[in-house]
Amino acid sequence: MSMFSDEDDEGTGPIDPAVLAALPIFPLPNVVLFPGALLPLHIFEPRYRTLTKDVLDSHHMLAMAMRLEDELPGRGTPAVAPVVGVGEVVAAEPLSDGRFNLLVEGRARARIVKELSSTKPYRLVQAVQLFEGDDREATLPGSRLAESDAALRALIEEVALRLEDEDALALRQTVAQPLRLGMLVDRLASVLVTKAQVRQTLLETLDPGARVDSLSREIAGLLTHLRPRSALN
Numbered sequence: 001m002s003m004f005s006d007e008d009d010e011g012t013g014p015i016d017p018a019v020l021a022a023l024p025i026f027p028l029p030n031v032v033l034f035p036g037a038l039l040p041l042h043i044f045e046p047r048y049r050t051l052t053k054d055v056l057d058s059h060h061m062l063a064m065a066m067r068l069e070d071e072l073p074g075r076g077t078p079a080v081a082p083v084v085g086v087g088e089v090v091a092a093e094p095l096s097d098g099r100f101n102l103l104v105e106g107r108a109r110a111r112i113v114k115e116l117s118s119t120k121p122y123r124l125v126q127a128v129q130l131f132e133g134d135d136r137e138a139t140l141p142g143s144r145l146a147e148s149d150a151a152l153r154a155l156i157e158e159v160a161l162r163l164e165d166e167d168a169l170a171l172r173q174t175v176a177q178p179l180r181l182g183m184l185v186d187r188l189a190s191v192l193v194t195k196a197q198v199r200q201t202l203l204e205t206l207d208p209g210a211r212v213d214s215l216s217r218e219i220a221g222l223l224t225h226l227r228p229r230s231a232l233n
Contacts, residue, residue, distance in 0.1 A: 025065045032199035033064040033085030034186040035106045043100040047121035060089045083204040162226035182208035
């Protein structure tokens, strides 16, 4: 199964404000959901079984929030990162013992405005959707964006040359798609960036120019640990 949706642009447009007004969040310590990415989840805790049932009975939307603290008795609710990945449950498999297997597709970035008082066993937040350029701090003009795009694609080809055939093909197919630069960066970050904090920083970076530069630095670092396939033969 592909790690990405079939959408050729970021998300599916604006999220219903009514959904964002009381958005369920699923806090996990090392999970960041990018727009366009697919995330499999196994739901077993009772509170998140309830969340799943409520989401499936309504709008199918939830937010993956990176948990910043351990969840310990007597410590209250652990802090989460302020920017979350809003996703839609696109497939659900209920299991006989009440657990669920879910597939969540990233739809958008959102910023938590405040946490809501809730009678539910799970957490709810009020959030606002974020769009590329919302920070009003674009760092690169159009010509530089094109240069950064070309440089990123060249780096990706260097990575592909060091991967097994199947993985290299998947990476090249991703780069070959007619994606905006911001979406291309999100898709590549989903599969190439493993450090949770770096993934979170990329999620929080709304300027595509800054995002491509950050990803390019990560990929350049990755290349230092990948040996050319010719050296392995």
